Structure formats: C-alpha cells, structure tokens
Amino acid sequence: MNSILKTKKIIKHFDGVKAVDGLSVEIEKGKITGLIGPNGSGKTTLMNLLTGMFPFDGGFVAVDGVSGIKKIRSYDIPAFGITRTFQDVRLFEQMTVLDNILVVLTERNIVSALFERHKKIHHEKAKEVLERVGLWEKKNELAINLSYGQRKLLEIARALAMNSEIYFFDEPFAGLFPEMVKLVSGIIKELRTHGKTVVLIEHDMGLIRELCDYVFVMESGKLLAEGEPEKVLKNKDVIEAYLGE
Amino acid sequence: MDYFIHLGILFAIYVILGAGLNLLVGYTGLLSVTHAAFYGIGAYTTAILLTQTGFGFFSSVILGIFVTMITAFLVGIVLSKFKDDYYALASLGFNIIVFSAFLNWQDLTKGPLGIPGISRPELFGFSFSSNISYFVLAILFAGLIYFISKFIINSSFGRVLKAIREDEKAIQVFGYNTQFYKLAIFVISAGMASVAGSLFASYITFIDPSSFYIIESIFILTIIIIGGLANMRGVLLGALFLILLPEALRFVGFPSDIAAQMRQVVYGLILVLLMLYRPKGFLGEYDL
Ligand SMILES: Nc1ncnc2c1ncn2[C@@H]1O[C@H](COP(=O)(O)OP(=O)(O)O)[C@@H](O)[C@H]1O
C-alpha cells in the first residue's frame, strides 16, 4: 500500500475527555478514505490535529515522506500538501466570494504581498473553481449573504483553489439539497481521478458506499474497525455503535 | 478665516491618525487602544529634536517614524500574545506606560511642564510659519498617508488582513503565519501616528503629556467608529464630524468652556448610540 499520511498512536484529551485516544490510521494515496463513527467519536478532532488547529498530546504523524512529526503548525499545512474544509463552515464572512478564493491564491511572503495586487492567473484560477461549484455569478456578494448550501460550496471551492495533494472534507454533504450533493460527490470523484487523496467524514452510509475505497470507523477516540466499506458496514460492532446512538 | 484653517490642520492630523488606526482596528480587527502613545512618541521626538538639536522638521519626521516603529515592534511582539478583550486591555496598559514616561522622564520631556518653543518646518529657505502654508503641508502629509493606506488595503497583504479579522485560525490553515502580518500592520500603523505627532508638535509649537493620554486614543477610535470601520472615506467623515462637533455646540449657544466639556459627553453619547443603532458607523463594512 502506498500511504501518503499516517498517524501513530495519536492522542488528544480535552480536560479528561479522550477525544482521540491512541489512534493509528494509514491513508492511501490517490484514494477516497471515509472516516465514520457516531457523533463525538473524535473524527473532527482528528482532522483538527492533522491540520494544526491545536497540538496533540502524544503520538506521531507521518506525511508526504516526513515521519515522526510531533508538532504541526497550521500555517505549514499547505507545505505538507494538505487542505481542508470545516464542519462548522469557516468562511471570511465580511469578504466577497471572490476575495474568499483570491486570499488563498496570492503571495504568502509578507513583503511581496504588500506590493502585489492579485494577478490574472489568480483571477483565472478563482473563476475556474467558482464556476465548478456554480458560484461565479455570486462573486461580488459577501460570503455572509450566501445560503447555507452555497457557503459549503464556497468552502469546497476554496479548498480546490489550493491545488493540494490531500483534501480533508468534514461532512461536506450535511444540509445540502440533492442536486448540490451530486455536485460535491462529482467533485470528490474527480479529485480521485486526478490522483488526489481525499479523507471524507460523512454520516450517510449510501454516500460512503458510493465514494469510499476504504473506511475507518471511530468510537470514543479509538479505532473500532477498518476495511472496505461493504465489509465494514456489515460488521456487527459497527452496526451496534450506530444503533446505540 | 484663520480659525477654519486651524480646523483644517487638525482635520489633516486626525485623518492621519484615523487612517493608521483603521488599518489595525477596522481592517485587521485588532482593537488597539494605544494609538495616542505612538502619536506622542512622534510628537516628542520632533519636539526634542527641534528644540535641542540642529535637526530640521523633515528629518525629525523620519527619525520619529523610526523610533516609533521600533517601539511598536517590541510592543507588538508582546501584544501578539493576546486576543480580543485582553488585547484591548494590554494595549491600553501600554498607553498608560508611555504617558507616564512623558510625565516622569523629566530630563528628556520636561515632564508636566511640557516642551515649548518648537519651531515650524523650513524647506529650502521657505518657512511654514503661516497657518495657511502649514495647512497645505498637513494636507499633503494626510494625502500621502491616505494614499499609502489605500495602497496597503488594495494589496494582497490587505486582503490577508481582512481574513485575519474574519477568522484568524482559518486563514492560517491556508499557509499564512498571521503573527507576522499582525505585527507588520501594527508597526506600520504606529509609524503613521508618529507622522501626525510630528505635525502636531510643530504646529502647536508646544506639547505636554496631556495630549497623549488614553482619552486621545479613544477619541481616535471614535473617529473611525463613527465614520465606519474598514472604510477609508469613513475616516474623512469621522474626522470632519468630530472636529466640527464642538463648533456646532458653540453655534447652538453653549459658552465655550461648557462646550469643551459637553464635547466629551456628546462623543460618549454618540458612541453609545452608534453601538446601539448602527454598530457599522456611517460608512462601515464591519462591526466590532
Ligand atoms: N475544542 C474542544 N474543546 C473541548 N472539547 C472538544 C473540543 N473539540 C472536541 N471536543 C470533544 O471531543 C469529543 C470528540 O468531538 P469531535 O471530534 O467533534 O467528534 P465528531 O467529529 O466525531 O462528532 C467530543 O466529546 C467533543 O465534545
């Protein structure tokens, strides 16, 4: 197996709550990996740890050929080829739809950024990703004025603009209308076609079956099961964990 | 007429102060209550250089910017440890420290007595001793600072500042080490305040610590909140409004000494009413 991202006994406790409790997973390059489990089982926390939203209390991460990583700073995430969306949609609310995309495309170096205005290539890339999610017409609207579904799509467009190797999507389908679900699942499949790696948190088992090549099931911060979706979803413990909710 | 020119000069000075503070509070979302400290450092640098050394006004402006920016750099590193309310409080603390330095570092600042006899600028033998010439000079400086602020806001750097204001943690995930951005804009904003300080010192020709206390920081904040945060035209409007307000009070018949005190009450009242009914100010894009 050609893994691109690994965690080794990674731990995160919040005042006694073992949100992620010695979890080891291995994500395969170029595949869509599902991350499922009941509410509060630690799925989002795992993504947060892997994107440096807060430090982990123990364990290691290996990504993109670098192993033994004990500390991840969020601003180094793109250098590891990772980008993400957030379960609780985090846009730059009082900025336009276009600016929400441009801001992740432009110069990172602070001095160059001061003397740069967005260039044609930035604009073209922004147009490409906004058209992909059907938001180009809304480019001059403030993000805060979009509908919930449009906001989720804008977040996905922002991730696409990063041209990353690894995409983390935290419940991208939640609260979307059927035609939007179709659009997003199309985007995720397309990423795989282009050899990108996707990690997907999702509650709809139909979508998990349709999209995922492999699934990890979490419960109480631990790994409950892993394997191909068909097999895992028939696993007694997994069914029990979900029914017990 | 001379009185209108006087108001015009004050207007220019407050536009500079407002523009710099708006970059920080309006665009980056850092509620700094210490702008008067940097304003004061600029004023004192010019005052000391012009009264005690052979430095001219324009080189004192440059040196003032330099001193202020270095101070702001050090203060900014400390402030970067704080967020939100704590940031506001810590920055306020710094204003108090600087104020007491002005008051107590007597060898340098002459303490509460202040520094009199600050000369007016001279350039190629021309002295800006008349108020009308000083007005032109002040407006030129204000125009320059206004232009620089616009330039910053419209750059890629400026867009990142707004993203920091909206969601700092989220923009970090896209590869921005936001500490540097916040520090940079803090230092730039302080440098602008220093220019206003130099202009003020050389215009009034006398300074003492009282012009640079917290109330002045709050006054500058009021300008940008009234005009509207994250809007450059709002700075013009806010400065105009707050400078004309005491005149308006006098006009409706308050005696001048009462008008001066009423002014603070009315400023306070306006702030409360704005927060209640229009937290975005007149032209604002963003509320605190
Ligand atoms: N920032 C946080 N502070 C405190 N507790 C948290 C935080 N984030 C998550 N938790 C707790 O960690 C556990 C796992 O949460 P989460 O990772 O969001 O679960 P999931 O995404 O699987 O629904 C929950 O008990 C949650 O309350």
Ligand SMILES: [Mg+2]
């Ligand atoms: Mg979650």
